[in-house]
């Protein structure tokens with residue numbers, strides 16, 4: 394992506410309008426809008442000054458790529474409930490997009506985003522044109538967590554994501570950071586980065602917000618035609634079928650990969666017992682769906698994305714519907730198997 398750096402006069406202009414005001418609900422202080430690091434620092438300092446001698450209390454950050462929807466709004470509300478200061482970031486991070494992905498056509502709706510931030514009581518919106526310029530030489534690595542599932546299909550995605558999340562944590566200096574469970578692997582990577590590298594911030598996961606018919610809200614849903622939107626429902630249907638199978642599978646279910654036909658398991662996981670029953674139930678729904686090209690359907694441990702046979706598990710799916718790549722997941726509990734694993 395080519396970026397034109399603002400000239401000195403443009404920078405001065407930007408500094409003068411550092412705290413441009415976006416519309417806000419009456420009795421609430423206006424949202425401060427920061428377009429670069431200097432403006433952000435000024436806005437955060439102003440926020441701290443407003444808090445007075447008692448100190449700023451807790452600060453929360455909600456990071457987004459914009460095109461805000463009710464999923465983002467629920468993150469903002471969760472942050473507003475838990476923190477005295479709420480900072481939202483809006484940035485379509487080029488580092489996490491691979492060649493041929495949708496960086497250029499990613500939806501950008503800044504005015505509407507600002508209205509949602511104002512409605513949800515956000516204090517500061519940080520929406521820079523570019524964060525790393527030039528591109529950073531040093532990047533974070535998600536390690537093995539970044540090589541499976543989404544990472545296998547989007548090489549480098551989680552390294553680019555962590556690099557910008559780390560940068561935004563440093564720039565916004567929050568006590569709490571809120572992320573959606575819809576991006577489950579992202580949440581696992583961020584939790585591990587924060588723990589492994591001692592970031593000193595509390596990461597909070599927020600439940601996936603869905604349309605009444607089950608479709609997980611996603612900025613990329615706008616790419617779907619009405620027909621594709623209907624087809625996309627197969628993802629959440631498959632996850633629900635998998636979760637139902639977990640609830641009903643006996644702990645000693647003896648269904649193994651051998652019971653699943655080649656047609657139903659293209660890339661068989663080494664699952665057996667309840668795990669295989671869950672995968673088979675979800676896969677059956679996907680196999681019957683029109684227009685859904687499955688990338689992966691996997692059942693993993695929510696802690697490290699490794700294999701799981703009993704206890705808490707994440708069932709994740711990624712699929713292409715038309716040219717749109719969608720992801721979704723559901724948490725479930727596998728009954729303990731005969732060995733009590």
Ligand SMILES: Nc1ncnc2c1ncn2[C@@H]1O[C@H](COP(=O)(O)OP(=O)(O)OP(=O)(O)O)[C@@H](O)[C@H]1O
Nearest residue numbers: 457458459464572573575576601602610611612613
């Ligand atoms: N339906 C949802 N429910 C709860 N949180 C969500 C939902 N969709 C996105 N989020 C969260 O909002 C934050 C910002 O996500 P992002 O801006 O990428 O939106 P998105 O809808 O996931 O976009 P995309 O379609 O690009 O995946 C992330 O923490 C993400 O997990």
Ligand SMILES: CC(C)(CO)[C@@H](O)C(=O)[O-]
Nearest residue numbers: 456457458486554557576
């Ligand atoms: C966390 C994030 C804002 C980093 O760019 C992005 O991956 C997203 O919106 O989920």
Ligand code: BAL
Nearest residue numbers: 458489490550576579
């Ligand atoms: N919410 C995920 C961001 C991405 O797909 O790049």
